[in-house]
Every structure is written in structure tokens, then in C-alpha cells.
Amino acid sequence: MTQKILAAHAGLETVKAGDLIEAKLDLMLGNDVTVPPAIDVFYRTGATRVFDQDRIVMVPSHFAPNKDIKSAEHCKKMRLFAAAQGITHYYEQGSKGMGIEHVIVPENGLVLPGYCMIGADSHTCTDGALGAFATGVGSTDLGCAMATGQTWFKVPQAIRINLSGQLRPHVAGKDLILYVISKIGVDGALYRSMEYTGPGVAQLSMNDRLTICNMAIEAGGKNGIFPVDQVTLDYIREHAPQAYAQKNYQVFTADPDAEYVQTLDIDLAEVPLMVAKPYLPENGQDVRLVAAADQAAIQQVVIGSCTNGRYDDFKVAAELLRGRQVAPGVRCFIIPGSQAVYLRCLRDGLLADFVDAGCVVGPPTCGPCIGGHMGVLASEERCVSTTNRNFVGRMGSPESQTFLAGVPVACASAVMGRIASPDELPELVKA
Numbered sequence: 001m002t003q004k005i006l007a008a009h010a011g012l013e014t015v016k017a018g019d020l021i022e023a024k025l026d027l028m029l030g031n032d033v034t035v036p037p038a039i040d041v042f043y044r045t046g047a048t049r050v051f052d053q054d055r056i057v058m059v060p061s062h063f064a065p066n067k068d069i070k071s072a073e074h075c076k077k078m079r080l081f082a083a084a085q086g087i088t089h090y091y092e093q094g095s096k097g098m099g100i101e102h103v104i105v106p107e108n109g110l111v112l113p114g115y116c117m118i119g120a121d122s123h124t125c126t127d128g129a130l131g132a133f134a135t136g137v138g139s140t141d142l143g144c145a146m147a148t149g150q151t152w153f154k155v156p157q158a159i160r161i162n163l164s165g166q167l168r169p170h171v172a173g174k175d176l177i178l179y180v181i182s183k184i185g186v187d188g189a190l191y192r193s194m195e196y197t198g199p200g201v202a203q204l205s206m207n208d209r210l211t212i213c214n215m216a217i218e219a220g221g222k223n224g225i226f227p228v229d230q231v232t233l234d235y236i237r238e239h240a241p242q243a244y245a246q247k248n249y250q251v252f253t254a255d256p257d258a259e260y261v262q263t264l265d266i267d268l269a270e271v272p273l274m275v276a277k278p279y280l281p282e283n284g285q286d287v288r289l290v291a292a293a294d295q296a297a298i299q300q301v302v303i304g305s306c307t308n309g310r311y312d313d314f315k316v317a318a319e320l321l322r323g324r325q326v327a328p329g330v331r332c333f334i335i336p337g338s339q340a341v342y343l344r345c346l347r348d349g350l351l352a353d354f355v356d357a358g359c360v361v362g363p364p365t366c367g368p369c370i371g372g373h374m375g376v377l378a379s380e381e382r383c384v385s386t387t388n389r390n391f392v393g394r395m396g397s398p399e400s401q402t403f404l405a406g407v408p409v410a411c412a413s414a415v416m417g418r419i420a421s422p423d424e425l426p427e428l429v430k431a
Helices: 002-010 035-044 069-085 101-107 122-130 139-148 173-184 199-203 206-214 230-239 241-246 287-293 311-321 339-347 350-356 407-416 422-427
Strands: 020-024 027-031 056-059 116-119 133-136 150-154 157-164 192-197 223-225 262-267 274-276 284-286 300-304 331-335 382-385 401-405
Touching (some): 002 116, 002 133, 027 139, 035 069, 056 101, 101 122, 101 206, 101 339, 116 139, 122 133, 122 206, 133 223, 139 150, 173 274, 173 284, 173 401, 192 206, 206 230, 230 241, 274 287, 284 287, 300 311, 300 407, 311 350, 311 407, 331 350, 407 422
Parallel strands (some): 027 056, 027 116, 300 331, 300 382
Antiparallel strands (some): 020 150
16 A cells, blocks of 8 residues: 555556655654754745645644743744744644644544655654554654655565454554564564455454554654554545545555565454563553552553544543542543543543543643653553553653553553553442
């Protein structure tokens, strides 16, 4: 799929792995960390106007709402550039809302099947869930692309991840991608396209697929991509109704004899609830094994991020936390991925459930995921988080520890005060 998309955008009949190409871009994305240096590069090219104000998305998300003077200056620089250039898709406080770029882009129907998209953020690969080629680049590439509307790629090899069966209760996309990474390692898909195929794909929701593609980079992948099926089309109809009605997208399918450097067969029924122990996403194990061996207290739980910050994630969290209490000594942060997600949670009463349970609800932001703000860890603190990375010092002190998990495990851990499986929750006496 990836090779076909790249060939089409390079104006070529075919491409093969290893080819160097220049491809036209349908969309490009940047945030408050990566856009300011990209602006400098943009002007150094000699450009004065962006190639297309409708194809550039800018979202202050990493240190916004501004945590300090430096982050405020970064956001100001991006804000002024967006206004001067007439950037159509600029998301901050106001009518368009704010939030995390990788939640905002798909929920606003900005990416469609067959798109070739870059973003100056490694988790741009999230949007491959919609049958697009989406990958992260550096600020230099973004700055040049804003001027020219194209960029260069080395065509990646492809890994096929063939899915069958159906996930068990509580098990979701986060568990599946942690399971895959535990099998192939953090460099197992280095500069390769992770293409999901097989009858099991139909069992995965769009929320699952967005989560899975989001963490392609945690396996070293160039991108993650799902085939376009009815789940995809239903999502487009809801979030991009005009594009859906006019069929302003192109569906690419892999040939039956497509070449893959590796095939990984996975029965979804065998995927357990997962926890990835410090300090790499590849350290994933069945939560029951981890819980049995590790009874130490945790001090923090984070539910949110570009990985698990969509409405479906918080609906699951509310169902598990409703009528229960976060354990004493645990700080549980609920951070919606966008203003739209926040508002829907508010209207549906989910935020009240979280506050009643003892959680703290924050504004839409990346925040603690990158050790930015609103949840930074102190030394020797332990956190269960639905984010995507658990590197040394990722969420704060180098002496802290982060355990990656899906929403059900995060909720159970918040209530139990230690790493726990949701299977343990039914035995609790509800408040």
C-alpha cells in the first residue's frame, strides 16, 4: 500500500524499496516545538508565501497551554506566522478548539485515504489508520515542504502483520501494538512500513487502528498503515462528510503478490492485556505476570495522549472508574486529546465520573507524556500511563519509572494503587 501511494505522489508507475523519490504532499503538520525552527528554514529558502495555506496544519500542543516564557514565545512565533500566511488549519484556543495534533487531524477529517502526509513529529504515523501514508520528519524537511509542497523519501520495505480472530474483553489496540513490539523489538521495523492485513482487521475499531499506527515509530517503523474498509469509510463519512460525498480520496490496495520482508501472524484472541516495563516499549508482558511479580506502589496514572486520548478511551475509563475511588497516594490525571473530546466527555457526564473518583481533569495537551507539565514525575516515582514512550526521564526525573498500558489497566492500577488487571476490579466494593 505504501509503495503504491508513494508512486502515485511521485508521478511514477511503480517504485521499489530503496528508491529515492520526490513526492507531492497532500498535508503537512507541525507543533509548537517543531514549527518555530521550520519557520526559520522556510525563510532561508527564499520563500515568502507557503505553497498552499489549506494543506498546512499547525497545532500548539506539546507545552500548551504555555507552561513558561519560552513555550509562550514558541507559540507566539507559530501563531503570528499562521496569521500572516493565512494558514487555514490553525488550532488553538477559540472556535476551532485546541488539543493534540494527532487527535485533531483525523477527528476534523483533514486526512483521507491515499494521502501522502508528513508531520514534524514522530507520531504523525497515527494517520496511517485511515489508509494514508503518514510519517514524521524533521523541522528542516517541514520548512522546505511548506515552501515547495513536496519532499523526498527513501521508499521503505514492508512488513505484513496478518491478523485473525477477535480481541478478548478489555483488550484493545494498545495491547496489540505493545504485543507486536514485544515480538519484534524497538528496531524490528526500522525504516519499514508496518502494513496490517487479514480478517482480524475488520474486528478493530478506528480508535484501535489510530492507537496501533501511532506507535509504529516505537518499533522503528517508517509508517503504519491499515487497508480501507467499511470501518474507514464510516469514519470518513462522520468526520469528513463533504469529502466522503464527493469521494475526494483514493483507495490503494496491496497486490496479491506484493513483496514483504517479513510476515507476522497474530491471532487476536491470544493477545493479553499488556504492560511495557521501563525503559523501552519492547518490554511488554501480560499484565497478570507483571502484577504478580510487582506489588510495589505507584504514585501516578495518566490517561490521555495522542495514543489514547480519544472519546472512546475516556468512555472505557469512565465505565471502569464510575463508583470507584483512586487509591490514596495516587495522582490520576485525565487529559482529553482535543477540545472536542473534552466537550463530549463533559456533556455525557464522564468528567463528573472522573472527578467523583478522585481524578484530576486537565486541558487538552501533550503535557506529562513528554515530561512537559501537569504531571511531571519526581525521583523514584512510578507511573502507569497510556502514553507511548517509557524512556529514561521521558515523563520527568531520570530516576522515575513509567509503565505503558492501555486504558483498562491504567484504571485498575489507579484504583488498586499498584499495577493491576481490570479483572481485579469486580471484587472491589463500590463507593
